[in-house]
Amino acid sequence: MGLTDKEVIESRNKYGTNEITKRKQNTFMHLLLESLGDPIIKILLIALAIKVVVLFRNFDFFETIGILIAIFLASFISSISEYGSEKAFERLQSEQLNGKVKVKRNGVVKEIFSKDVVVGDVLVLSSGDRVCCDGYLLSGKISVDESTLNGESKEALKVSKSKVYGGSVVYDGEALMKVDCIGDNTLMGKISYELQEVVPESPLKTKLRGLAKTISRIGYVGALLASISYLFASIVIENNFDINLIKATISDFPLMFNHLMYALTLSVTIIVVAVPEGLPMMITLVLSSNMKRMLKDNVLVRKLVGIETAGSLNVLLTDKTGTLTKGALKVVCFVTPELKIYKSSSELKALNNYDIYYTSLALNNQSEFSGDCLVGGNSTDRALMEFIGRGGKKNIVSKELFDSSKKYSSITLSDGNIFIKGASEVIIHKCKSYLASDGSKKSFINQVGIKKKISSFTKAAGRVIVFAYGKSMDELCFIGFVNIKDELRSEAKEGVRLIKGAGIKPIMVTGDAKDTAEAIAREVGLIDIDNYLVLSSEELAKLSDEEIKKKYKNIAVIARALPSDKSRMVNILESMDLVVGMTGDGVNDAPALKKANVGFAVGSGTDVAKEAADIVILDNNILSISKAVLYGRTIFKSIRKFIIYQLTVNMCALVLSIVGSFIGVTTPITIVQMLWLNMIMDTFAGIAFSYEPPLLEYMNEPPKRKDNPIMNKYMYSEIIWTGLYCALLCIVFLKAPIFKSLIRVGDNDKYLMTAYFAMFIFMGIFNAFNARTVRINTFAKLGKNKPFILVFGFIFVAQMFIIYNGGDIFRTYGLELNELILVLVLALSVFPVDWLRKYVLKKRGIAIRV
Incomplete structure (x- = not known):
């Protein structure tokens, strides 16, 4: 029964393979266009359009081109990252499609991948199998769950000639099924074609989206306050609250237009920096970055x-x-009712009762030989077959598969004898006699010796399976038992x-x-x-x-x-x-x-x-389960580290924008510079933090409650402390005469603005190292995250290139060596500032834990 190799090839050529066409995935171009439709990008483009239309010929051509290039690059890199994540998920899901099925070919049962099944194949279905295609039963009886197809949780009984559909799951019984539809032609294939699967958002992603919305609202309010603060400072404070001067300023259209345009630019800058549009996608990025490591760890x-x-x-x-x-069960010995021990099937073959022993072990069994291999059945069945070996067959009238509630399985032969195997406490008390070595049945009154022997095996971590037979389940004859060992991993x-x-x-x-x-x-x-x-x-x-x-x-x-x-x-x-x-x-x-x-x-x-x-x-392996726990904790911590990094920059930008207007410090960052900063914060930093390694020290922490908020006290301390310090440093740098005296004088303070922009970016780079560890040693375990080093190394090199080659597009005009050293030293000060914070927290006994 079953197809020959030649017939398999002919069927595959005619009907194709058993694969359902995947739903259309997002292309890179689709993701790019979607990214360009991001609200932040729209805000920037609208602001740019207003500037171009209003200023006509006087707008800065280089800055405009720079903004457009920066927008495209930010969207391009973000799309590459998301496209890579989607592809990684696609590869992960494909791992699940490599399931194997049992099929009869060339007269023998063999295991093949489900995608290799062809029309005409005869599948061997048993309890626990997932049906991979459509067909009808040739023989046997099974109960199947068709809930994936019809939503009904009730099991459906299938007998000879019944139709069985792919996607069903066999709960009980065994049968032979002839395949008549595969791939897209199956009922599941047609349903998949008509429906697009919508995967619900995970709780953590929902939390991240909620956090992003909260931060965004703060960003919008901050942008509004900063704009109002700037206008109030420019119109009211600079005119010393003189009503006449205030009216004159308001009536001066060119001057007011410049103030309004700057206020608009300021608000756009704050919104773009403060709104963490990439935060909800961080979990996808972290998971896709860890996929290879997780699969490597099984x-x-x-x-x-x-x-x-x-x-x-x-x-x-x-x-x-x-x-x-290990799950590699091995029969150590077979023990007869007379407590004689046999350690191999060759020893059993010499006994008078071998035929009964063989029937008990081999025929009351869901496993069978296919060539030199065993297919089907569970590990216990395969262990019994390996012990007893090949032999003859008998006419089995019915089978009762093993059920963990009954704790036994049985077969009924054509002669009316029932052969049963299972747990000792279930079977022994049903036995009225035992099978003696001469083949006779003797009264099974004294069971003490048998139970002692079984107890000695189980106390030594052995597993005992008992065998019996008879015409009735109430009057069984005890055959013997096996001791099975399963070595500890x-x-x-x-x-x-x-x-x-x-x-x-x-x-x-x-x-x-x-x-x-x-x-x-x-x-x-x-x-x-x-x-x-x-x-x-x-x-x-x-x-x-x-x-x-x-x-x-x-x-x-x-x-x-x-x-x-x-x-x-x-x-x-x-x-x-x-x-x-x-x-x-x-x-x-x-x-x-x-x-x-x-x-x-x-x-x-x-x-x-x-x-x-x-x-x-x-x-x-339970060790792999512990690794799954570790990865779960690592993913959560990686996201928290990214949030610390991003919100520290947000805190600095908001404080600088709102407070700065009142003390004569306006945010001296252009739209192009801000786009570069946003690319660092959302895309590059996301990639860098997503590769944070799973550290065993995380397994020494108590579990977090599932309803724990994403933010904790440690995170707030770093965001507020470092954010305020960076804002203060920026204000001092722009206002303190000592720093101005160390930077060359240029038109519109172009060298001071270049130095300021460089310091702001370098502070962000260095603070990323603070955010990734709770240790005072900022570089602890850094070697385990090489992508982090590469990403921020690239940002550092790119920033150096921008400083000396940015020109009018980035508004950077090169720094002399002493100016660059000053900028780097000031930026590096974020390290000792954060060390002090961690030291104080440690001394005060506050948990230093992300």
């Missing part, structure tokens, strides 16, 4: 809100298998240590027996207190929600857990306003993964679990 972000929230985790409900252990202890050090409470939720779970928990470091609790599902059920709320800090393990236990724990912990993370891999984990604040699906898990999760941990 963290795949499916939903933006997941990585944002991961940094605030309070509790992590984690699986054992594959997360704390070498990184598990470190992962648990990091998670606990980050103030996160880890709780292991596993289907294993209490003894097994406790042994693993102790070994990995989950148990480190005297009054710890290891609860079984039954014991957990006896506790009320209020009792669990009181005891959750002591709970280390929940053993023999049911899916409902996971959902219940998530609900209880979230009701305490805790941020809860949940790991899962199976179909039954999906509800809890969806309910949790952050759902972590493991890479080897089912498609159902991955669909429900926010983050996929590609290597299943």
Whole structure:
């Protein structure tokens, strides 16, 4: 059954590949035009147009051309950055399309990428699979979730000849499906063509947008106040409050026009500098900059809100298998009812009961051999198949798949015998007899020896699977049991240590027996207190929600857990306003993964679990989960550092503009210079701060509440302190005779204005180094962010070029060496000023933390 290689090629040539055409992405030109439509750009263009129209021939041609070039460059660079971010997200999402499916070809079952499925293929569907195309069932019976197609959460039953659609998820059963539609021709493909997916804004981005609006309003008010202050100073104060002189000034149209134009230019300057139009996009920039690092650390972000929230985790409900252990299960031995131990299938083959052993281990199993490889089934099934090896087949009438609530699976053969495998506490008490070595059935009255042996295995972190058979589930014959070992991950202890050090409470939720779970928990470091609790599902059920709320800090393990236990724990912990993370891999984990604040699906898990999760941990490792937490914290801190940098410049500009007018200092920055400053603040600085490295020291901090405001006391202290100092330095530089005496005299103070512009930009460059670290050592960990060095190094070089080659466009006319040294020394003073602030905060015991 299934296509041959030749038929696959013919089908692909005729019907194409199983890929849905992606919705049209924003082109670079679209983003550029969108950027030129930015409100700030519109304000600048309107101001420029007014200036050109009113001044006619007297307007500054070079400045006008310079403004237009600066506007285009700012938009061009911003668009490149956004386009790069979108492409990075596109690459990230494509990682999720490389899922594999089981297909029958050339008479054998093999795994292929879903995009390689062709019309005519026969897919092998089982619990947990995501259907990748449309088709109809040839045989079998499955329950599927079609909610992605019709919005109905109710499961639909599919039997032979039933139509199954791509995008559905198999919850139960197994079946063979013949493919009749792929790619754009599937129902999902047609829906995707008609609909454009609208992704809701993440909470952090909403907060950033709100902060940007607040800052913008302050900027608009500041611009208005600065303009009014300038006009009041020019018209009223300069005329010594003389009514006649004031009237004369107002009636002098050319003079008033100059005052009004300057007031307009001043307000535009403040608005452009103060309005952080790039702030809401900062999170996208930070995430795209960290994508390669996250993927390298096996963290795949499916939903933006997941990585944002991961940094605030309070509790992590984690699986054992594959997360704390390697997930590479291995059968150590098979034990008969007479307590004889066999360590290989070759030893079992010599026994009279081998046929029954083989049926129990190999046929009551969802895994099967395809060539030399095992496909399908879970890790337990594959471990059993590897142990027992290949063999014959029997006519199976029906199958009952493993269910974590029942804790067993079974098959019924044509002769009426039921073969069952599962948890010891579920099966042993149903057994009335045991299978003796001579093939006879003997009374199974004394079970003490069996239970002791099982207990010795579980206390040594072994996992026991019990086998039985019979004509009825109430009168089974005990066949024996296997001891399965799953080696602890070498990184598990470190992962648990990091998670606990980050103030996160880890709780292991596993289907294993209490003894097994406790042994693993102790070994990995989950148990480190005297009054710890290891609860079984039954014991957990006896506790009320209020009792669990009181005891959750002591709970280390929940053993023999049911899916409902996971959902219940998530609900209880979230009701305490805790941020809860949940790991899962199976179909039954999906509800809890969806309910949790952050759902972590493991890479080897089912498609159902991955669909429900926010983050996929590609290597299943708890250490990678700790890295996801670290990246969540890093992203938040990077954004805060950027805000500190940007608002410090805003504070300086606002104070300088509003106060300066009353003391004879007007903002001596041209529109072109201001555009260059804005490009530094929004685009270049955004890129530089987005590459801030994930530092392990962040994992020593307690989790932040999810409703924490973006701004904190430390940020306010730096913004206000450094912003006021920079504004004061600018005023002193322009007014103090000592500085004027050190700068050459030129027409319209052109050298003083050049020096001032250079100092303002250099202060911004140097203060970026202050903003990126809370340490007094400004250059701590700087080597871990090479893009930061490159970006601000480029800005420094570009500024030097502008100083000496800007001419009339930038209104810069070159500085002599002594003038340049003076400017650099004054700009460098932001370092000791910030060191003093950090020292005072440290001495006063105030938390120095971004």
